[in-house]
Amino acid sequence: MDYFLQQLINGLTLGSVYGLIAIGYTMVYGIIGMINFAHGDVFMLSVFIALIIFLLISSLVGGLAIAVALILVLIFAMALTALWSWAIERIAYRPLRGSFRLAPLISAIGMSIFLINFVQLVQGPRNKSLPPILDGGFVIPVGDGNITLAYKQILIIVTTAVLLAAFWFVVQKTPLGRAQRACEQDRKMAALLGIDVDRTISLTFVMGAALAAVAGVLFMVQYGVVSFSDGFVPGIKAFTAAVLGGIGSLPGAVIGGLLIGLIEVFWSAYFSIDYKDVAAFSILAITLIFMPSGLLGKPDVEKV
Amino acid sequence: MANPKADAPREGDRQPVGISTALRDAGFLALFTLGLSFPILAFRTRQDLTQGLVLDPRWELVATVVAIAFFARLGWLVFGGTITQAATAAANAIGQSLEPVAKYKDWFRWAGLAVLIAYPFLAVAFTGASGALKWIDNFGIQILIYVMLGWGLNIVVGLAGLLDLGYVAFYAVGAYSTALLSTQFGFSFWICLPLAGIFAAFWGVLLGFPVLRLRGDYLAIVTLAFGEIIRLVLINWVELTNGAAGISGIPRPTFFGLPFNASDDGFAAFFGLQFTPLHRLFFLFYLILALAFLTNWVTIRMRRLPIGRAWEALREDEIACRSLGIDTVTTKLTAFAMGAMFGGFAGAFFAARLGFISPESFIFMESAVILSIVVLGGMGSQVGVAIAAVVMIGGTELLRELTWLKSVFGPQFDPTQYRMLLFGMAMVAMMVCRPRGLISNREPSIVLNEKRTIGGDLVKEGHG
Amino acid sequence: MSASSPSSEPILRVEHLTMRFGGLIAVNDLSFDVARGQITALIGPNGAGKTTVFNCITGFYKPTAGRMALFSGGVQTDHAVETVTNSPRSYRRTAKGAVFLLERLADSEIAARAKVARTFQNIRLFTGMTVLENLIVAQHNWLNRASGYSLLGIIGAPSFRKAEAQAVDLAVAWLDRIGLTGRADDPAGALPYGDQRRLEIARAMCTGPVLLCLDEPAAGLNPRESAELNELLLSIRDGNGTSILLIEHDMSVVMEISDHIVVLEYGTKISDGTPDHIRNDPKVIAAYLGVEDEEVGETEAELEK
Known part of the structure; x- marks a missing residue:
């Protein structure tokens, strides 16, 4: 029982990270129907940005409370990652709007290769590891054992919840969110009605990247180690989450993320840790084959 | 074919801007670049002696990058119009000068073939026996493998319009079947080669069957997932595949039973030649050349058969195909199996060429590189794919050769580090400049009176 | 009748x-x-x-x-x-x-x-293929059999060549009927709208x-x-x-x-x-x-x- 609960907590923590990245995939897919292949690498970049900012802050102002430091890291990482994502969209995707369908996908793969090698080049190929940032936690006795609810797990789940609520508000209640939904429905019509479509799409990328950066900061706090190649697998898993939840659906992305996190953790805990990625990829394939609209997505009716 | 849109005013053709506007614009870009480079470029993380992370500031690098961004933008804003005009004029001039050449297309084809066949001899003649190793192996054989893989994938992506991001899986199936059959059962390369193709085609059908009703990006992602699953299984199924350590000691291909070694019953001794490792390279070169030509020949033939036309029709409009009674599942599976088979052949060659394989060689990046060769070449165009493979693979291999740059940037400068970085940038740049690839025109597969090339704007890209 | x-x-x-x-x-x-x-x-x-x-x-x-x-x-x-x-x-x-x-x-x-053959409200021709190719694709099923499921076709068997010539004859007969013989080698997508409509009907008819x-x-x-x-x-x-x-x-x-x-x-x-x-x-x-x-x-x- 305690083992199960412990894994549940671990799964939810991991799932929060996946869910935050998945939103970026699902929003971009929703608005321009494109798989932003470089999104996983944007996430990886954000972990590096967060890591450097964290080191900078701790070396400049030594005695700063960890909470204040993390909030500063979060703000900087979100802003700077968003800037990168904006630039990527502007350079690699916007010129290809309305062009050949494969072109943006190839361009995104190119961008992904570029980001991986750029980070490898400027930061070196070795793993970067930090000393544990936030140690300790609550130990809760359950039955005849204990479960540990680490402070950083609480931080991750709470931050995810708060930021998702804020994000939900933006998408549902602000003119920006309305413009996004209009562009999703019909980009041409939205443009005719005076919506700046390019700007809306850019902002979608920016928002997706900012949430990926939140995931990046949380990833840094949780694992404390990152390398240039760490974007691909979380990226694919987050994409799996987006597909599982129903691509284009925001709550779907979060639910999908949590499910993927739970499945991965439970698979490792009860079956085989070697095949945990195989499990994730299999879920991706099975979902797409048998339930292509996911849990909350709209069914895609073939028009004749 | 003239593109009417080319004459319309474009962004690049705008009037030169005032110098103050240009300065402001360039300044903004410089500031933006500063923002992008702020933490990631400005500080390099380094593990110090106590294994703690420390930051090495590199503000001079940031300053250089920002300055380059500023002046490049400024230069573009001030002289951009002139540069664009000059470039357009140059491109037109080249195009016009090539027009008379087009008449000798057949002649060029035969000349190209002759150069290809003579290539290893030319390499020896120009660079000597030891220098030729590199030119035949790294350039010749390496590029030809990618040409073959590109042509194989072209059947799936270019002709049938099915987006496959897991093509490397079939390459892996071919390589691993060759490795296992030859090391476990002692099969010779010449038996392994067809078996590898058959196994890969079988896997193509097996994986293709459930996914082929998916369309577009979904198909791409599922094939990617399958590719990764196969790689992960290769890593984790240690009993069969020896896991990440890979399989070594794969017997090299022989020349009709004659091994390429210095022994008395070797190839050199049999023909009374002086033994040199070049013999094997020559052999491998002609082997992969023959395999690549086989792929090309079969593809060209298939295009003119009902099945090939059905592939292209499927790419154009799947619903119309179904209304004409074409069994789309079988048609797609044939394309998948054909593409996979050639991937399997290439994999068999790969295993026998190196004598060693590991899952490392079959990562997603390989699929991405092969797919980008197909798309950059122009989907469906055999020549375009070959050119793209030469440019992308040859280009990145050439970077290894730029050792003279060390004298410019100092001895720590390693040009190979920039290989994949530039590869990624080139992919983005080529998509932005030519989203339909180098050769987007389509040649009709059957002609009544007069052959007319079909402009790329009418050719569809498929939904799958 | x-x-x-x-x-x-x-x-x-x-x-x-x-x-x-x-x-x-x-x-x-x-x-x-x-x-x-x-x-x-x-x-x-x-x-x-x-x-x-x-x-x-x-x-x-x-x-x-x-x-x-x-x-x-x-x-x-x-x-x-x-x-x-x-x-x-x-x-x-x-x-x-x-x-x-x-x-x-x-x-x-x-x-x-x-x-049963059909046409579509929004024309669905193979726009990047020629007019002739459109009509040949419509005869896919029997041509594919005639090509021995590609096995005979790939070696260029005479029986397949004959079948293909027959298919071209049928296509040309239909092109004559819809008045598009002169445009047989043009891409279908380049035809005027009315011609595309007629071509789609001819293509459907080529399935017999x-x-x-x-x-x-x-x-x-x-x-x-x-x-x-x-x-x-x-x-x-x-x-x-x-x-x-x-x-x-x-x-x-x-x-x-x-x-x-x-x-x-x-x-x-x-x-x-x-x-x-x-x-x-x-x-x-x-x-x-x-x-x-x-x-x-x-x-x-x-x-x-």
């Missing part, structure tokens, strides 16, 4: 066809016959469910309920139809031909085996159908092109003996060439009969008058003709 002699022998019998999308009933308990060797028109106001009926007949939609029996060869007894219906099979060959239950066949099987289903073949055509279309359809009926089912809004086409008209409204049949009968059916007039104001005068004028 004489076109003017009214034949009551059906080639397609649709019975109790119902199609639901979620809660919406697009087609409700529809029954009608398509007569062999005749032109049957399916008309009705926008949204009446005509294209849905088409998609059910050609297998692009699976109907919620109902039976669609296609009789190829000759007239079939009710007994034969009942036998197939009660069996798990989708068709049955009889002495006079075969009975196909279309609701049990997939789209490509309907075209390949039951020999017994029943040709046309979804608004006259849409977007000018009066001259409409007249040419009428001629083409009549020649297909009389010359090839192919039965035609068409959806059309253009009353000049419908009234002039149809032997039989079925009128739909809200997924239900409201009238069924000869053009004369339809013209005078108060229910039909009411349906058209009641739906769209701007169509009223137009429709009245058409019906008066």
Whole structure:
């Protein structure tokens, strides 16, 4: 029982990270129907940005409370990652709007290769590891054992919840969110009605990247180690989450993320840790084959 | 074919801007670049002696990058119009000068073939026996493998319009079947080669069957997932595949039973030649050349058969195909199996060429590189794919050769580090400049009176 | 076969066809016959469910309920139809031909085996392939067999070459009929709209159908092109003996060439009969008058003709 609960907590923590990245995939897919292949690498970049900012802050102002430091890291990482994502969209995707369908996908793969090698080049190929940032936690006795609810797990789940609520508000209640939904429905019509479509799409990328950066900061706090190649697998898993939840659906992305996190953790805990990625990829394939609209997505009716 | 849109005013053709506007614009870009480079470029993380992370500031690098961004933008804003005009004029001039050449297309084809066949001899003649190793192996054989893989994938992506991001899986199936059959059962390369193709085609059908009703990006992602699953299984199924350590000691291909070694019953001794490792390279070169030509020949033939036309029709409009009674599942599976088979052949060659394989060689990046060769070449165009493979693979291999740059940037400068970085940038740049690839025109597969090339704007890209 | 002699022998019998999308009933308990060797028109106001009926007949939609029996060869007894219906099979060959239950066949099987061809409201040509290639692709199934499933074709067997030459002959014959021989080597997407419509019909005919289903073949055509279309359809009926089912809004086409008209409204049949009968059916007039104001005068004028 305690083992199960412990894994549940671990799964939810991991799932929060996946869910935050998945939103970026699902929003971009929703608005321009494109798989932003470089999104996983944007996430990886954000972990590096967060890591450097964290080191900078701790070396400049030594005695700063960890909470204040993390909030500063979060703000900087979100802003700077968003800037990168904006630039990527502007350079690699916007010129290809309305062009050949494969072109943006190839361009995104190119961008992904570029980001991986750029980070490898400027930061070196070795793993970067930090000393544990936030140690300790609550130990809760359950039955005849204990479960540990680490402070950083609480931080991750709470931050995810708060930021998702804020994000939900933006998408549902602000003119920006309305413009996004209009562009999703019909980009041409939205443009005719005076919506700046390019700007809306850019902002979608920016928002997706900012949430990926939140995931990046949380990833840094949780694992404390990152390398240039760490974007691909979380990226694919987050994409799996987006597909599982129903691509284009925001709550779907979060639910999908949590499910993927739970499945991965439970698979490792009860079956085989070697095949945990195989499990994730299999879920991706099975979902797409048998339930292509996911849990909350709209069914895609073939028009004749 | 003239593109009417080319004459319309474009962004690049705008009037030169005032110098103050240009300065402001360039300044903004410089500031933006500063923002992008702020933490990631400005500080390099380094593990110090106590294994703690420390930051090495590199503000001079940031300053250089920002300055380059500023002046490049400024230069573009001030002289951009002139540069664009000059470039357009140059491109037109080249195009016009090539027009008379087009008449000798057949002649060029035969000349190209002759150069290809003579290539290893030319390499020896120009660079000597030891220098030729590199030119035949790294350039010749390496590029030809990618040409073959590109042509194989072209059947799936270019002709049938099915987006496959897991093509490397079939390459892996071919390589691993060759490795296992030859090391476990002692099969010779010449038996392994067809078996590898058959196994890969079988896997193509097996994986293709459930996914082929998916369309577009979904198909791409599922094939990617399958590719990764196969790689992960290769890593984790240690009993069969020896896991990440890979399989070594794969017997090299022989020349009709004659091994390429210095022994008395070797190839050199049999023909009374002086033994040199070049013999094997020559052999491998002609082997992969023959395999690549086989792929090309079969593809060209298939295009003119009902099945090939059905592939292209499927790419154009799947619903119309179904209304004409074409069994789309079988048609797609044939394309998948054909593409996979050639991937399997290439994999068999790969295993026998190196004598060693590991899952490392079959990562997603390989699929991405092969797919980008197909798309950059122009989907469906055999020549375009070959050119793209030469440019992308040859280009990145050439970077290894730029050792003279060390004298410019100092001895720590390693040009190979920039290989994949530039590869990624080139992919983005080529998509932005030519989203339909180098050769987007389509040649009709059957002609009544007069052959007319079909402009790329009418050719569809498929939904799958 | 004489076109003017009214034949009551059906080639397609649709019975109790119902199609639901979620809660919406697009087609409700529809029954009608398509007569062999005749032109049957399916008309009705926008949204009446005509294209849905088409998609059910050609297998692009699976109907919620109902039976669609296609009789190829000759007239079939009710007994034969009942036998197939009660069996798990989708068709049955009889002495006079075969009975196909279309609701049990997939789209490509309907075209390949039951020999029902169709065109689309928004033209679906292979735009990047030449006009000739479009017509050759339509003959895929038998050509592919003739190529020995590519095995004979790849070695260039003479039998395959002969088959291909035959396919080209058929294509050229159709190109002559639709007046596009000179454009055989042009990409289909480069043709003018009217030519594309005719090419799509020729492509469907190259599959050798017994029943040709046309979804608004006259849409977007000018009066001259409409007249040419009428001629083409009549020649297909009389010359090839192919039965035609068409959806059309253009009353000049419908009234002039149809032997039989079925009128739909809200997924239900409201009238069924000869053009004369339809013209005078108060229910039909009411349906058209009641739906769209701007169509009223137009429709009245058409019906008066």
